[in-house]
Amino acid sequence: MAIILFTAVMGVILGTLHLQEKNQQESALFRELSFAKQRIQLRFANNLDTLVTINREITASEDQARLKKIAYEQADDLVINNHEIVKIIWVNNQNQGQWSVPPSNTKSDWISKTQNDQSANDALASTIELSRVTSRAAFSQFVNLNLPSDDPLAKERKIVFWQVVPNIVSGDITGYLAALYTTQGILDVVPAELKAHYRFTLVTDNERVLAISSDQDTPKRAFSNQTSLDIGVLSPNLTLRIDTYPPPTNLTFRMLIGVVLGLCAFVIWSLWSVLKQMQVRQEAEASLRTETSFRNAMENSTPVGIRAHDMQKRITYVNRAFCEMTGWSAKELVGLTPPFPFWPDSRRDELVEKMNRALNSETGSKAGIEGAILRRDGTLIQTRTFIAPLINEKGKQTGWVTSLIDISEPKKIREELAASQERFVTVLEGLDAAVSVVDLENDKLLFANRFYKENFGDDSKGHFKLAGSTNNLETLHNVAEDLQDSPPGIPTSFLYQESESEEVQLDDGSNKWFEVRRRFIPWVDGHLAQLLIATDITIRKEADDLARQQEERMQFTSRLTTMGEMASSLAHELNQPLAAISNYCMGVAKRLDGNIDSELNKEILPALEKASDQAHRAGTIIQRIRGFVKRSEPQRKSSSIAEIINDAVGLVEIEAHRHRLSITSDLADNLPEVNVDPVLILQVLVNLLKNALDSVREAYPLSSRWSAPPVSISADLDTNTFPAMLRIRVTDSGGGIPESVLNRMFEPFFSTKTDGMGMGLNICRSIIESHHGRLWASNVMDSERTKLAGCTFTILLPLESSDSKENG
Incomplete structure (x- = not known):
């Protein structure tokens, strides 16, 4: 039973194999047929494109010589490279032939030689008419040509048909390009290796054979298949048929019996093995189906x-x-x-x-x-x-x-976020305030806007200059370390603690003021950072300072008015005591004159006379101050400038010696007398000498003043002006005057001293200008001209007053 069952199974298997082999051959036959069909359709499509291209060249060209050359060469290449096309004709819109490839009435014009012109031309005319009506490429019906039997090409060119492609320009047909196909040439498109194993046949709907690749008969058991060729919209119905020569089977019953006898010994083992393998295979197939279903479900979901x-x-x-x-x-x-x-x-x-x-x-x-x-x-x-x-x-x-x-x-x-970020950055870049963010763990600058970079650069130094001192920076580092060691997350209460605004002045020499606000923020990486916004308030501070200065000036003006009133009262009240002191001194001098020792008289009488003169001079000064406050004109008289300078030096020398300083004078010989108010000029010189002593005292400490150069005062004639003027110069060896102070030092209420009123130099210039003179200051450079070495105040006084000139 096992052998019989095995034999039956083997027979079924062999039959199945034979059937599968047949199906495989049919499938292979169908593939080859499809391939041959695609080759033919592709060849017709390429030919149509080439014909359309030739039409386009004919339309685009304006030069007839160039037209004939380009179009003719392309048509000639098409005929040479495509065996299925034997002739190409260009016909104008009046159906008149213009040129052909190969040329008419030549050795290669085999159609006219075989007296087939009428049938070919009739087919061509009908095809042109069809193309004209449809405005599309059209095919003619198949034309049988009568060719001599001894013609070697009679078989290949026996049946032909036309393909006409209209040349349409702006909706009008300007001509036609006609190609003559041979049905036998169509089969030449099929590769030779396929034709070696299969026979291809072109037939029509009524089973009319148009071309055949081989005359060899096929056996009865040959496989066959066919398909329709769609070579164009207006093309005749063509069917491509393929026949094969299958080899005879080599499987015989003797081989089957031998195989059965050879395998009988293994039947039982084979059955058992097959059962086991089938069981494993079923399990594998079940697993494969499950896996496939799972994969399909996963891919589809x-x-x-x-x-x-x-x-x-x-x-x-x-x-x-x-x-x-x-x-x-x-x-x-x-x-x-x-x-x-x-x-x-x-x-x-x-x-x-x-x-x-x-x-x-x-x-x-x-x-x-x-x-x-x-x-x-x-x-x-x-x-x-x-x-x-x-x-x-x-x-x-x-x-x-x-x-x-x-x-x-x-x-x-992301694009919306980028656009939002760009808008945000644009707003920050347009602010007239410095915005910066610094990582408190490594002091790295995380963000800075344009204003910050222009004023503080690309590092975090400017941020910490605005944020505060080094102690504050260490505190911030400690806070950052504590938050890093704490559980994840920065406390919200800590983040939103915003400091009060502070006004910070930079110490980099620019003297700029900024209003600073700062707060802590979590950066994008989770680290603690500090946000700082600093607004430049320098202009506002300058405006506040200017307002304060104006207020101080108003106060000084009020004090000056009060001082003027007090000066008037003091002048009135002090004149009588000073006059009494002078009278008493003169009375004592007269009583002592001749009653005491002559040696003692030489010491006491000059002192009493000087005391009387000083009392008289004090009264005169008070009168001059009263007159100055009342804005009266100076009381000029012809005075010796040398005596005025000596009196000024004598008054200031006491203070100079107290500060370990000295004063030298250098007066030119034969100085003329000048018409001035000696009291006011003395007041100016005393003020300038005191300022010079103050400058030297600030430049030299007390321990080294013994080596300080003395303050010098000189007087001579300045002959560089016309007319010549009296020149007085007071020079010190202090630190000089800065340019910013030099330009404003004569302004009222401007002073570099903490306790000064800012009126001394202004009054001095007013006194000199009231005498029709000039007063100015200039710095003195050292020998190497690298730094300031002192300052010189220069006074120019006219030798003759304007009043005397007018009287003269």
Whole structure:
């Protein structure tokens, strides 16, 4: 029973194998037929494109010589390179032939030699009429030519047909390009290796044979198949039939019996082994079905588009998500090669380059390729593609697997965030305030706007200058370390503690003032940072200082008015005591004169006379101050400038010696007397000498004043002016006067002394100008001219007053 069962099974298996072999041969036959059909259709499509191109060249060309050369050469190449086309004719819109390839009435014009002109021309005329009516390319019916039997090409050119392509310019037909095809030449398109194994036949609807690749008869058991050739819209019905020569089977009953006898000994073992293998196979198939179902469910449920490519980059598989993403069906996508129709036209070259670069890499694309997909409805979506090699069970790469993710929405969000960030940064860059953020752990500048960079540079030094002292910086570092050691998260109560605004003045020499606000913020990386906003308030502070100075000036003015009133009262009240002192001194001097020792008289009488003179001079000064406050004119008289200078030096020398300083005078000989108020000029010289002593006292400490150069006062004639004027100069060896002070030192109420009123130099200049003179100051440079070495005040007084000139 086992042998019989085995034999029956083997017979069934052999029959099945035979049937499968037959099916495989039929499938192979169908593939070869489809391939031959595609070759023929492609050849007709290429020929049509070439004819259209020739028409286009004829239309575009204006030069007839160039027209004939280009069109004729292209037509000649088409006839030479395509065995199925034997002739090409150009006909104008009046159906008159202009030229042909090969030329008419030549040795190669075999149609006219065989007296087939009428039938060929009739077919051509009807085809031209059909093309004219439809404005499309048209084919003629098949034409049988009468060729001599001894003609070697009689078999190949026995049956022909025309293809006419109209030349349409601006909607009008300007001519026709006609190509003469041979049916036997069509079969030459089929590769020779196929014709060696198969017989191809062209037939019509009524089974009329037009061409056959071989006259060899096929056996009765040959396989056969046929398909319709659609070579054009207005083409005749053509059918391509294929016949094969299958080899006879070599499987005989003797071999079957031998196989059965040889395997009988293993029947029982084979049955048992087969049962076991079937059981394992069923389990494997069940697992495979489960795995396949799971994979299909996973692929269909995932929103990620998946497609597979073979080694030629042809698409071999797409999942449902990819089809939904592109709008194309799997049937339409499978088999496509780059560039794909779902790629935007403007980015095809870019995407092709990216894909080639990713496919040529060894590991594929792990970071992903950013691209775009143009859906079938015209919608553009942004994608990111990941590519990985596809490895089979043998470890050999058979292609690639790509997965696509729709990133349109995330990219839109990123673009909106970037635009928002750009607007935010633009606002910060446009602020007239310094905005900076510093990491408190490493003192790194995390952000700074344009105002900050222009004023403080690209580091965090300016931030900490505005934030506070070094102690505050250490405190901030300690806070940052404590928060880093604490549990994750920065306390909200700590973050939103905002400090009061502070006014900070920079010590970098610019004397700029900033109003500073600062607070703690968590940076994007989670670290604690400090945000600081500093507004430049220098102009406001200067305005406040100016207002304060104006207020002080008003106070000084009020005090000056009060001082004037007090000066008037003091002058009135002190004149009588000073007069009494002078009278008493003179009375004592007269009583002592001649009553005491002559030696003692020489010591006492001069002192009493000097005391009387000083009392009289004090009264005169008080009268002058009273007159100055009342804005009266100076009381000029002819005075010796040398005596005035000596009196000034004598008054100031006591204070100079008290500060360990000295004064020297250098007076020119024979100085003329000048018409001035000696009391007011004395007041000016005393003031200038005191200022010079103060400058030297500030430049030299007490321990080294013994080596300080003396303050010098000189008087001479300045002959550089016309007329000549009396020049008085007071020079010190102090630190000089800064340029900013030099320009304002004669302004009222301006003073560099903490207790000064700012009126001394202004009064001095007013006194000199009231005498029609000039007063100015200039710095003295050292011998190397590298730094200031003192200051010189210069007075120029006219030798003659304006009043005397007018009287003269």
